[in-house]
Amino acid sequence: DAGVIQSPRHEVTEMGQEVTLRCKPISGHDYLFWYRQTMMRGLELLIYFNNNVPIDDSGMPEDRFSAKMPNASFSTLKIQPSEPRDSAVYFCASSPQTSGRAAGELFFGEGSRLTVL
Amino acid sequence: AQTVTQSQPEMSVQEAETVTLSCTYDTSESDYYLFWYKQPPSRQMILVIRQEAYKQQNATENRFSVNFQKAAKSFSLKISDSQLGDAAMYFCAYTRYYSGTYKYIFGTGTRLKVLA
Numbered sequence: 001d002a003g004v005i006q007s008p009r010h011e012v013t014e015m016g017q018e019v020t021l022r023c024k025p026i027s028g029h030d031y032l033f034w035y036r037q038t039m040m041r042g043l044e045l046l047i048y049f050n051n052n053v054p055i056d057d058s059g060m061p062e063d064r065f066s067a068k069m070p071n072a073s074f075s076t077l078k079i080q081p082s083e084p085r086d087s088a089v090y091f092c093a094s095s096p097q098t099s100g101r102a103a104g105e106l107f108f109g110e111g112s113r114l115t116v117l
Numbered sequence: 118a119q120t121v122t123q124s125q126p127e128m129s130v131q132e133a134e135t136v137t138l139s140c141t142y143d144t145s146e147s148d149y150y151l152f153w154y155k156q157p158p159s160r161q162m163i164l165v166i167r168q169e170a171y172k173q174q175n176a177t178e179n180r181f182s183v184n185f186q187k188a189a190k191s192f193s194l195k196i197s198d199s200q201l202g203d204a205a206m207y208f209c210a211y212t213r214y215y216s217g218t219y220k221y222i223f224g225t226g227t228r229l230k231v232l233a
Binding site: 031091095104 | 150152154159160161162163164167208210212214217218219221223225226
């Protein structure tokens with residue numbers, strides 16, 4: 001089975017530009033999470049979805065960040081306008097949550113490394 | 118509030134030797150899950166091992182095992198016969214089901230170096 005797929009793997013952009021990160025969760029997983037990882041702050045939860053509906057976006061740093069999940073197989077995280085302090089690795093993870101042996105387990109993508117100059 | 122503490126920012130182990138990574142957590146709940154995730158230089162977070170709090174038996178996965186001390190709120194990871202491929206960041210994580218979803222708390226990680 002394919003795991004969580006993220007794109008792009010690397011993104012280098014200039015301050016002020018719009019950045020869109022993409023994620024395809026594992027089929028059948030009801031929950032999708034966006035995390036940000038930096039050396040200073042570690043792993044931070046930005047937002048998560050349940051059945052395509054945003055449930056908790058309290059971790060989104062500011063209005064420049066937005067996330068959507070138009071269907072069960074696709075989600076985007078958008079930063080507009082981007083700033084140098086947004087440089088980080090952004091992870092998408094999905095989870096089956098309550099069902100089966102993997103209940104509660106997070107399945108991570110390979111991450112998107114964002115560098116804002 | 119729940120917290121997860123990894124007090125060892127970095128550890129080193131000789132190849133083929135055994136190393137133990139520490140993790141403590143704080144919770145007032147009785148039903149939860151604990152995980153160890155590995156993050157190699159390739160970046161992807163990979164599940165190493167999981168432990169259900171209601172199970173008294175310590176989880177094992179090949180060379181990886183945990184020492185789960187529920188009363189002490191301790192969840193250490195033991196890696197036996199360390200291999201060069203074990204070099205990575207290791208994150209301890211806690212989760213429990215709350216208000217219709219699982220809430221995850223991650224530790225700050227321990228960087229493991231494996232010396233040839």
